[in-house]
Amino acid sequence: MKYARYAVMALGVSLVPLALLTITATDRALAHKEKHTPEQLKAFEEVFMEQVRLGDLLFHGDGDTEKQLGVNLSKTGMACAMCHPFGSDNHPYEFPKFQEQINKFATLRDMINWCIEKPNEGVKIDSDSDAMKALEAYIYWSNKGSKLDAGRH
């Protein structure tokens, strides 16, 4: 029994480098071992900032962007930014937390949807939709540098 356990361990140890070799040989990028060029960083930033820009437009009630993404965030003429200039008072750094209005443990996406449905009287959006990701990107970007304080009321 004792010897059998050693045999299994030895087999395991010998398989690890083999597995690593297989991964790096088939797709080196998966291991993220390449050093990054400034062009790559710029490309990464552009992906993010494009979402920030879309989110900013949605947040400020831009009708064309809503149509483009197939959402209706408000039926009252009010836009998110009318209560949250510069994305203030969103407090994205406090989520997830117990959210009083929803009466449950909530994520930022839950709260975004609550604001769309209740104060704005718009149509709730899919929590993984492009519009939601864009809104989230804008809200996080606006609050960049804030102190993370998850759970705070």
Added chain:
Amino acid sequence: MDEHDRLELARQRARVAWWRKTRSSGGLERERRAMHQELTAAGQRPDPSIGITRRMFVHRSLLAGAAAGAATYGWFPLINTLDVALAQQPAFKFAWISDNHLYPKTVNTRFVDKTVRAAKEVQAMSPPADFLIHGGDLAQLADPVELDLGNDILKEVKIRKVFIPGEHDWYLDMGAKWTNLFGPPNWTFDHKGVRFVGLDTISRGPDYWTAKKMTPKERMGHMATLDGSVAGAWAGVGRDQLEWLNRTLAPWAKDRPVVIFSHNPLYEYYPPWNFWVRDWREVHEVLKPYTNVTNIHGHTHQVLYNEIGKMRSIGMLATSWTWPYAPEGVPTLTRCKVRVDPGDHFDGVGWSRLTLAAAGKVENEYVMWRKDIFADAPWDSGCADNMNQVLQPRIADRAWPYYGAYK
């Protein structure tokens, strides 16, 4: 992000970084104190009768048993009651309504409902108010339909009414409809020993529309976006109006009470949202000889109190919705409003009832439609709640072509 956006973002960041650097660590507070000293010459003191009382307006919620709520925190106890010398004049009241931001009824009726409520409550005041001052932003996008709607609702108020404009009333037709309904945007009158002045702080915005060939709606859309940057530092009194103010006050005894109504605050609170007038220093230069000046302003949709030199400022509530406190610049003398429930349209909003008593006191009573006005603990405070918040300026309204929400 293209090069143009990158450059604009860098400029915006530099501007906000400069703002933070000069205003953080008490920089703004130091500047305000220096200004205060400059305006209050050696040996000269503000009229003792304008000292702030420590009395508080006892709200229904406190009478109902939440007396523990009377406890205070922060630098100063509750300051929403203040005294002004009025010699031996009889007592009188006046009311303030502003920032209704009416849309046409086809868009929404929630702001209509609240404006109707405020008008009814003003009309029901007993004893009646001597006059109603409307402090601007009756409309949302200066649409004639919105201004007519507001005018009709305010017909409920039968007492004398005076009006000053807000930027939301103006930039569609550059004030044509508003002045047609309500007359000139600045004025003065004397009432029972007080000189009242209405200032126009909104119509002198720099021309940001001609070169870009904006339509009137696009011009209005930019003006209506509080955190937009295209309209620039539009809030100002202007040299011509400063001279008018100087002439208007010149015959008035220096120690007699002056009440100035303005849409924007007459001090530097938070320029990125135009919570100021750009020539606020010049305003204080004009007011320097007068020892008893009260400024009552709208625009900021929040409880505010400040004193600079011999002038004190009181910020009024909106009837429409509440703005968050700005990330920097809230005056130390302000005791902040309670955090507002965004699900309740009547929370954090209302109007003001002001009493000028025979004993020489002015009391400002915020008529907020939900139970609490002030926070009793930091976690309920509209200011203290932002302790971890750091904000970025926007970029999208700089990206061309983009006209914001109101194409």
